[in-house]
Amino acid sequence: MATSNHQASTRQTNREIHLASRPEGLPAEANFRLVENPLPATGPGQVLIKNLYMSVDPAMRPPLTNGQTKLDEVMTAGALGKIVESQLDGYPVGTYVMHRGGFREWCLSNGQGLEVIQPENEPLTAHLHVLGTTGLTAYGGLLVTGELKAGENVFVSAAAGAVGSVVGQIAKIKGCRVVGSCGSDEKANYLTQELGFDYAFNYKTSNIRKELHVALPEGIDVYFENVGGAHLDAAVGQMRPLGRIPVCGMISAYNNKGARSEGVTTLSNMIYNRVTMKGFVVYEFDGIRAQFLADMRAWMAAGLMKYQETIFDGIENAPAAFIGLLQGENTGKMLVKLGDDDV
């Protein structure tokens, strides 16, 4: 998307993104700083990873304000790289690994938190979304937290985003009626025409409550929550008996002070309809990762799991990618390319 002025750094220097100041509201480029640091030599028990791609996610926003992300230090993000030097048994040169050392071009690691990737027929980048954390978030959130059953009525917000688009397709595979909201007519067309959603609408030009009433007149069994605020207000009021709301994210709130959303006024419907709303994080699903990978690969092979990527090029564009994500500039997964797979 962004014009690339990427110049691969040498193994002697490492370009990184630091948090320069805490954003109020939507982050700006000035909140981030590109820093060039020397890279220490690979020591005993260590590997040197050349990062190829990194992920930007809505969940990165609250830590910028609440203090979890430190000022003037390199930021973290999910990344996919290749081991180019190794003094660590079991991690030979040439191994692809997922790790948390994004926002930098090179990464020294002692192996902690490294996940070895064994690509099959899929593109490498799929491990940063449908076959990675994004996919597992959708799969676990919908099937475990959301306890989805065949034939139910499903609503997913931010449905053209990385998680939402996987959620909707899994729900279709499970025989559900699936409705999605998104931020443009183009995205809505993509959802119904490419991903097989039964109904989709552009929330920016619609009344969410009315759209849901038209699309799911009998109500909602599972609302997969990515947005919060007005979306949640509309959805909670239309939940059916024993409905479930797995809460994955609330992107509409993240740029607000204290991550506060627009007010939700319909929660009394949770009582008589015995609705459950449950926040979750992806590491709860570590135990079902093998089943997840098997299912997702089978669905991809059968043409049932499509995806799009929006890729910014170069570490210097990582802040722009993140800011664009928060504004809905992506369809599907937002990635940043950090280097070529040429070593």
Add this chain to the structure above:
Amino acid sequence: MATSNHQASTRQTNREIHLASRPEGLPAEANFRLVENPLPATGPGQVLIKNLYMSVDPAMRPPLTNGQTKLDEVMTAGALGKIVESQLDGYPVGTYVMHRGGFREWCLSNGQGLEVIQPENEPLTAHLHVLGTTGLTAYGGLLVTGELKAGENVFVSAAAGAVGSVVGQIAKIKGCRVVGSCGSDEKANYLTQELGFDYAFNYKTSNIRKELHVALPEGIDVYFENVGGAHLDAAVGQMRPLGRIPVCGMISAYNNKGARSEGVTTLSNMIYNRVTMKGFVVYEFDGIRAQFLADMRAWMAAGLMKYQETIFDGIENAPAAFIGLLQGENTGKMLVKLGDDDV
């Protein structure tokens, strides 16, 4: 409370309360009508019940507006009465029964939905609260839906009400730190001095968020939700990891159109802290009623379960009792006396 002008009806006439018009906002006496109907003779397979007491509950409010309660028909409520005529095997004259035929002085029944009460050392009226639906709501909501664990931090709203006061005492019995909100300084004193709450505050003269921060600086494990709106907004924002919010009621919303509450803006805290919020209704706990009764009687015998009653006298005052309940005029259980136990 109200001055009684109760005149016991004969067995030939039955005074009942009908819904005359649907209230907007707080119900008024004019929304209800006292009707005198002839009482048919007791037929084969039937019993005639003389009602002694009935319950008024916040949960009765939404059906007045949403259409579940029919216009110009006798209303329903939990009631306790005595069988005075019987042509039904197993239900001899003199048996005390709980049933849904409140808002009337006499009730013909074919036995459906009758629950036989066998009083032990407790007053009969206890079966309309601590030993009845109210108590089971508190017990099941806290221990089953709320999954309370010993030593946790508990917040309960409407804590001086019938359900809230039982919730707080059970939580104390389970070794928890317990904080309650209520609508007057007198009630707050009652909670700490009589019921053993660790802390209580009058929400009408306090900042709920600040009170919770002071009383439970480490956060809330279980918020037993009776009120909604500003209470929920304050509590959700201070939930600890894996916190639970059993949603019993939202009395602050019930007089609003569509039972809409003040806006809740803090729900994003449910994500990282993996909070569960779950609406429930008391019939979910039918299967644990025997254990509930055994526990409650033991706690009452040990002096660990206290209660207060606010009793209005006479069917003609049932609307006033209900309206008073919605304004917080009660401490503990709000009841209406419908007749003397003199037959």
